[in-house]
Amino acid sequence: METVIALDELRLARLRLPETVGFVPTMGFLHEGHLSLVRAAQAECASVVVSIFVNPTQFGPNEDLAAYPRDLQRDLRMLAEAGADLVWTPTPEILYPFGYQTWVTVEQITQLLEGAVRPGHFRGVATVVAKLFSCVRPQRAYFGQKDAQQAAVIRRMAQDLNFDLQVVICPTRREADGLAMSSRNTYLSPPERQAATILYRALSAAQQAFAAGERDAGRLRQCMTEVIQSEPLARLQYASCADPDSLQEIEGQISPAGDHQDCALLSLAVYIGKTRLIDNILLGD
Amino acid sequence: METVIALDELRLARLRLPETVGFVPTMGFLHEGHLSLVRAAQAECASVVVSIFVNPTQFGPNEDLAAYPRDLQRDLRMLAEAGADLVWTPTPEILYPFGYQTWVTVEQITQLLEGAVRPGHFRGVATVVAKLFSCVRPQRAYFGQKDAQQAAVIRRMAQDLNFDLQVVICPTRREADGLAMSSRNTYLSPPERQAATILYRALSAAQQAFAAGERDAGRLRQCMTEVIQSEPLARLQYASCADPDSLQEIEGQISPAGDHQDCALLSLAVYIGKTRLIDNILLGD
Numbered sequence: 001m002e003t004v005i006a007l008d009e010l011r012l013a014r015l016r017l018p019e020t021v022g023f024v025p026t027m028g029f030l031h032e033g034h035l036s037l038v039r040a041a042q043a044e045c046a047s048v049v050v051s052i053f054v055n056p057t058q059f060g061p062n063e064d065l066a067a068y069p070r071d072l073q074r075d076l077r078m079l080a081e082a083g084a085d086l087v088w089t090p091t092p093e094i095l096y097p098f099g100y101q102t103w104v105t106v107e108q109i110t111q112l113l114e115g116a117v118r119p120g121h122f123r124g125v126a127t128v129v130a131k132l133f134s135c136v137r138p139q140r141a142y143f144g145q146k147d148a149q150q151a152a153v154i155r156r157m158a159q160d161l162n163f164d165l166q167v168v169i170c171p172t173r174r175e176a177d178g179l180a181m182s183s184r185n186t187y188l189s190p191p192e193r194q195a196a197t198i199l200y201r202a203l204s205a206a207q208q209a210f211a212a213g214e215r216d217a218g219r220l221r222q223c224m225t226e227v228i229q230s231e232p233l234a235r236l237q238y239a240s241c242a243d244p245d246s247l248q249e250i251e252g253q254i255s256p257a258g259d260h261q262d263c264a265l266l267s268l269a270v271y272i273g274k275t276r277l278i279d280n281i282l283l284g285d
Numbered sequence: 286m287e288t289v290i291a292l293d294e295l296r297l298a299r300l301r302l303p304e305t306v307g308f309v310p311t312m313g314f315l316h317e318g319h320l321s322l323v324r325a326a327q328a329e330c331a332s333v334v335v336s337i338f339v340n341p342t343q344f345g346p347n348e349d350l351a352a353y354p355r356d357l358q359r360d361l362r363m364l365a366e367a368g369a370d371l372v373w374t375p376t377p378e379i380l381y382p383f384g385y386q387t388w389v390t391v392e393q394i395t396q397l398l399e400g401a402v403r404p405g406h407f408r409g410v411a412t413v414v415a416k417l418f419s420c421v422r423p424q425r426a427y428f429g430q431k432d433a434q435q436a437a438v439i440r441r442m443a444q445d446l447n448f449d450l451q452v453v454i455c456p457t458r459r460e461a462d463g464l465a466m467s468s469r470n471t472y473l474s475p476p477e478r479q480a481a482t483i484l485y486r487a488l489s490a491a492q493q494a495f496a497a498g499e500r501d502a503g504r505l506r507q508c509m510t511e512v513i514q515s516e517p518l519a520r521l522q523y524a525s526c527a528d529p530d531s532l533q534e535i536e537g538q539i540s541p542a543g544d545h546q547d548c549a550l551l552s553l554a555v556y557i558g559k560t561r562l563i564d565n566i567l568l569g570d
Contacts (some may be wrong), residue, residue: 007447011449099441100445101391101392101393101394101441101445102389102390102391102392102411102441102442102445102446103389103390103392104387104388104389104446105387105388105390106386106387107386107387107388108386109386126387130446131445131446131447134446134447134448134449135447135449137449156384156386156387157387160385160386160387160416161387161389161415161416161419162292162416162419162420163419164296164419164420164422
């Protein structure tokens, strides 16, 4: 496994990689979710490139950029073991040099859910991912379903800006008790860690209601809201039952899926103490 | 010379081209200015790709999108003669399909000059050029100095979004009487066509004042303004003496150039009747 920092080094190393190239962009502090993306890339591509970059432009002024967990040595060991071929760890100055002033914005689907409560977040995400795509030039790029809206934004951006690659979304990895894996789980105290399972329990309750025949989107949102409110350490930011493509809230009945097999995206943003967690589940037809 | 329309056709044809690839994006209705870009590309690259696309997103609601001159058959004959290898003529639906919602914006340098009087113009330019770059994947891309701010915006965008290519700016081509070549010159009636030489005469007057030692930016702007005002058919929109990199207006004395050889950009936007024309000259050290 080769590790590079400078853009020139990356471009040279990239030229030596056998095609096709799979790419896993990360912010580091890796967990099993990231490694599952690396393994998926390895199974489908001749080479796997991973980037580690805590992207400052996707953090709001009151968010956790400075506190975001970092452990490069551990990350590199995990990636070597998982079979990455090339790891790129650019600095902020490499990706945002003096005079930088270009931004990629995706409009409608960034106005809702995470975009509504984290202004500028998806502009930072779309911009850095477009830049990473231009630098790495992968044939396939891997993202987790855990960040469902991010996946939708990146898919849209890659299509709209004509990147010649396939965006692959892999299933959310969960701890044994259902908590979605996230680098931010490290912020949780032991009681908060226990309370954090409430997200998955709320999603599961709504999923079971759906399986039992409930098709009213408002009642599914209400079901999730009630479960979250039952946990004293949790504070709900939003509970959504939305169209999986447009991310628009569904009003009234959930309709059968059209040209895809999922007919609604259930998603949650919840504060557990000071830690903000998100999770989601796709409801199948 | 091969001609393609669909994106798949373009990508296939692009794969067959010998590297390196030079790219000349145009809006068609070609003139000697465009052909000089094609010849420059041909001299420096193994293959030359030209796109012809009247990009709707860079026109304002009251601008001349519908009236913009088009003559594809004539363009193709001229390009074949000039030695283009591949011509791509996408439709608006190919580049902006249903659901399209991603935009590339360059911030500071688009706020001035053309950007100040044509809101949204450079967002359309930066977006379509980023898309064309992603589709064509050239090693070199050629633009004319005639659109000086556009050249600066594209250079900035290509660098910021990490496109692995060189932006090449070629000199403005002029008619025998000094009028900068432009597809929009076709809008001019015979008396307007005569009056239109006032732009180059104004730039030349300021250039001569500079050569004679004038270093006050305000007096150079005043010099251009007075020349333009001497022409009854002309209406000045702006006369600028700006830093060639930041495009900020210079106040007071023009300083010697730092790391480049040009120390000021003189530029003009002038209505001749209903036709809006722009032109510029770089002042050397």
